[in-house]
Amino acid sequence: MNICVVGTGYVGLVTALGFAKLGNRVICVDKDDDKIGNLNKGIPSIYEEGIEEILRECLEKKRIAFTNDLSEGINNSEIIFIAVGTPEKDDWNIDMTQVHEVVNQISNIISSYKIIVIKSTVPVGTQRETKKHLREKGVPEENFDIVSNPEFLSEGRALNDFLNGDRIVIGCDSSKGKIIMRKVYEHFNSEIIYTLPETAEIIKYASNAFLATKISFINEIANLCTKVGANIETVAYAMGLDKRIAPEFLRAGIGFGGSCFPKDTKALVKIGENHGIDLKIIRSAIRVNEKQRLIPIKILLNKYGKLENKTITILGLAFKPKTDDIRNAPSLTIIEELIKNKARIKCYDPIATDKVKNMQWDILCYKNLYDAVDKSDCAIICTEWDEIYSMDLSIVKERMNYPMIIDGRNILDLEKVKESEIEYYSIGRLN
Ligand SMILES: NC(=O)C1=CN([C@@H]2O[C@H](COP(=O)(O)OP(=O)(O)OC[C@H]3O[C@@H](n4cnc5c(N)ncnc54)[C@H](O)[C@@H]3O)[C@@H](O)[C@H]2O)C=CC1
Numbered sequence: 491m492n493i494c495v496v497g498t499g500y501v502g503l504v505t506a507l508g509f510a511k512l513g514n515r516v517i518c519v520d521k522d523d524d525k526i527g528n529l530n531k532g533i534p535s536i537y538e539e540g541i542e543e544i545l546r547e548c549l550e551k552k553r554i555a556f557t558n559d560l561s562e563g564i565n566n567s568e569i570i571f572i573a574v575g576t577p578e579k580d581d582w583n584i585d586m587t588q589v590h591e592v593v594n595q596i597s598n599i600i601s602s603y604k605i606i607v608i609k610s611t612v613p614v615g616t617q618r619e620t621k622k623h624l625r626e627k628g629v630p631e632e633n634f635d636i637v638s639n640p641e642f643l644s645e646g647r648a649l650n651d652f653l654n655g656d657r658i659v660i661g662c663d664s665s666k667g668k669i670i671m672r673k674v675y676e677h678f679n680s681e682i683i684y685t686l687p688e689t690a691e692i693i694k695y696a697s698n699a700f701l702a703t704k705i706s707f708i709n710e711i712a713n714l715c716t717k718v719g720a721n722i723e724t725v726a727y728a729m730g731l732d733k734r735i736a737p738e739f740l741r742a743g744i745g746f747g748g749s750c751f752p753k754d755t756k757a758l759v760k761i762g763e764n765h766g767i768d769l770k771i772i773r774s775a776i777r778v779n780e781k782q783r784l785i786p787i788k789i790l791l792n793k794y795g796k797l798e799n800k801t802i803t804i805l806g807l808a809f810k811p812k813t814d815d816i817r818n819a820p821s822l823t824i825i826e827e828l829i830k831n832k833a834r835i836k837c838y839d840p841i842a843t844d845k846v847k848n849m850q851w852d853i854l855c856y857k858n859l860y861d862a863v864d865k866s867d868c869a870i871i872c873t874e875w876d877e878i879y880s881m882d883l884s885i886v887k888e889r890m891n892y893p894m895i896i897d898g899r900n901i902l903d904l905e906k907v908k909e910s911e912i913e914y915y916s917i918g919r920l921n
């Protein structure tokens with residue numbers, strides 16, 4: 491099939507490459523000329539393992555092309571996927587500017603039947619509002635169908651998630667649209683749920699909010715474990731053996747970050763509010779998460795009283811391993827607090843340091859972990875990178891000014907920590 495994908499970020503690029511790999515012809519559109527230039531040269535706009543090879547393979551086979559010209563994408567495709575950003579606003583509502591811009595542009599270009607698929611995570615009601623908007627802009631009804639098709643991929647294993655997701659959700663109120671969407675996904679093995687657009691839109695938010703709540707739940711239990719001398723790892727393991735609970739998303743730590751859980755939980759609370767429903771559980775999950783990030787600061791203040799002239803190392807900047815994405819990462823909140831407390835800050839991350847350098851903070855970034863802990867008074871683990879998990883604790887101890895680690899992701903081997911005689915804090919583990 492001929493497919494156009496608008497937006498070449500994490501979701502857009504992965505969607506485009508996934509469809510291209512399956513033999514479709516895909517045109518990707520982005521308004522960022524630098525991204526388009528790089529993508530045409532085979533340089534991905536995001537970091538994901540294996541994506542560069544697939545990009546180059548698809549370019550060579552001429553299954554994918556990148557342009558900044560939306561009309562080229564639309565005129566050569568039967569289906570248009572919208573995968574632009576939907577960031578959060580200060581009031582927790584969603585900023586729909588990027589989606590609205592694309593829809594307006596489409597309304598000026600479209601001249602024959604197209605399916606417009608909303609892949610971005612958008613507030614409930616967006617499919618219907620978009621339909622109304624296109625009609626008001628004079629686009630004849632017979633020229634389009636609008637489908638809500640939210641994406642469930644996780645960064646770090648995005649392409650695999652896209653191609654082998656647990657489910658595909660299609661929110662569509664036209665039978666013609668449904669038939670074409672069935673064809674789009676005919677080579678996927680995932681269960682496909684056809685439903686109303688509003689239901690599809692809620693499924694996306696409810697799924698993310700449920701997973702975020704599971705994390706906040708286990709984090710509260712971990713905090714209790716710390717107080718009563720219980721071990722969160724055994725608690726989580728035993729809970730996870732119950733099939734009704736399941737072991738995933740029970741890893742305690744400094745909480746969830748990223749471009750989606752923080753934004754989508756807040757957006758769902760706001761959607762509830764806009765409809766007169768107070769979503770109390772999700773509101774609490776957000777509050778628990780915001781506090782969880784501050785645990786390392788509390789431990790440090792307990793230990794040192796004040797942090798002025800102390801050197802603190804952040805081990806891991808990305809919001810999770812295998813990505814260079816630092817959007818809403820717990821590490822950033824911790825750095826901001828350390829700056830407020832006038833600490834000297836050193837950071838290590840195998841791939842995300844450049845993104846933090848762009849923030850122009852007065853902090854030092856290292857690509858070598860041992861240089862980052864040199865003369866430090868405490869190292870805080872914020873991301874569970876393999877490189878951090880497997881660091882040599884004897885070297886770390888030797889290079890630090892005072893040997894202290896706060897393990898915000900509960901990853902270090904407790905035996906090795908004990909042997910190293912480093913002062914060690916975790917989130918609910920028994921040392
Ligand atoms: N990042 C993730 O893991 C997931 C994200 N989502 C959702 O997918 C959507 C996209 O997220 P990301 O890919 O992370 O966003 P992103 O910010 O990485 O990428 C968005 C892209 O859209 C482009 N763009 C913006 N306006 C445009 C326009 N008018 N014309 C052409 N291109 C335009 C931007 O230049 C950028 O390259 C969001 O709604 C997000 O909530 C859903 C599942 C997973």
Ligand SMILES: O=C(O)[C@H]1O[C@H](OP(=O)(O)OP(=O)(O)OC[C@H]2O[C@@H](n3ccc(=O)[nH]c3=O)[C@H](O)[C@@H]2O)[C@H](O)[C@@H](O)[C@@H]1O
Nearest residue numbers: 641642643644645705739740741745746747748750809810
């Ligand atoms: O809508 C989205 O954007 C995506 O959001 C998440 O994917 P992602 O944010 O890439 O990463 P996750 O693996 O879900 O991790 C999110 C955060 O939760 C944290 N986490 C995760 C699991 C856990 O047990 N404990 C925990 O603290 C991670 O460290 C990370 O900061 C969802 O898992 C995807 O299904 C969804 O499509």
